[in-house]
Amino acid sequence: MPQNIKLTDNKEDRLDQRQRTQQVKDLNKNFDELDTTPPSFITNENTRALYTYLATQLNQSGYINNTDSSILISLVINIQAMQSAYKSLEELGAIYETQQLMKQNPAVNIITATTAKIISASKQLGFSPQARASLINLAQVDKEDSAKKIMSLLADE
Numbered sequence: 355m356p357q358n359i360k361l362t363d364n365k366e367d368r369l370d371q372r373q374r375t376q377q378v379k380d381l382n383k384n385f386d387e388l389d390t391t392p393p394s395f396i397t398n399e400n401t402r403a404l405y406t407y408l409a410t411q412l413n414q415s416g417y418i419n420n421t422d423s424s425i426l427i428s429l430v431i432n433i434q435a436m437q438s439a440y441k442s443l444e445e446l447g448a449i450y451e452t453q454q455l456m457k458q459n460p461a462v463n464i465i466t467a468t469t470a471k472i473i474s475a476s477k478q479l480g481f482s483p484q485a486r487a488s489l490i491n492l493a494q495v496d497k498e499d500s501a502k503k504i505m506s507l508l509a510d511e
Contacts, residue, residue, distance in 0.1 A: 378417055385419035388412055393427060401434040408479075417480050429475035432468040439464035 362371050390413070392405035408426060412418040439461035446459050 382416055382419045385421060388418060388420055388423055388426060392430075396427070396430065398434050400437075401430050404433065405430045412479060415480070422479065425475050425478050429472060429479065432471045432475065436465055436468040436472065439468065 362375055365372075388409040390406050390409040392402045392409075396402050396405060405426065408430065412422070412426070442461040443459055443465065446461070448459055448462050449456055450459055451457070
């Protein structure tokens with residue numbers, strides 16, 4: 355198993371770790387920041403506030419850019435879905451009775467599915483030390499105009 359690479363700006367950490375962190379930040383300077391205004395289809399007030407907060411924090415980190423917006427959108431939508439499902443679980447319980455039959459509350463499956471998606475999106479956005487370290491792979495691209503390389507991969511042509 356490969357060793358995780360640490361992203362850090364802490365002067366007390368190793369020089370190579372700080373240099374690789376700076377490479378990631380330099381690469382991201384070639385892209386626009388995440389828009390801190392949530393998309394209009396996110397209408398829940400708490401979810402909109404969460405999106406704005408996270409986008410601001412991610413922009414300040416320097417590790418993330420506008421190409422990561424769909425991951426952030428997925429994260430906040432799944433958090434909202436999990437919160438709604440949890441309310442149903444609190445009200446009805448994990449199992450409820452209807453017409454003399456015992457049924458599992460669908461909220462149980464929603465919580466299970468959204469939890470996996472939240473963990474995945476969180477890791478992709480660097481919300482764990484291990485995930486932040488894996489972002490360093492972006493900086494391992496050749497010195498040759500790496501932003502142009504990435505943009506060509508994303509192009510519609």
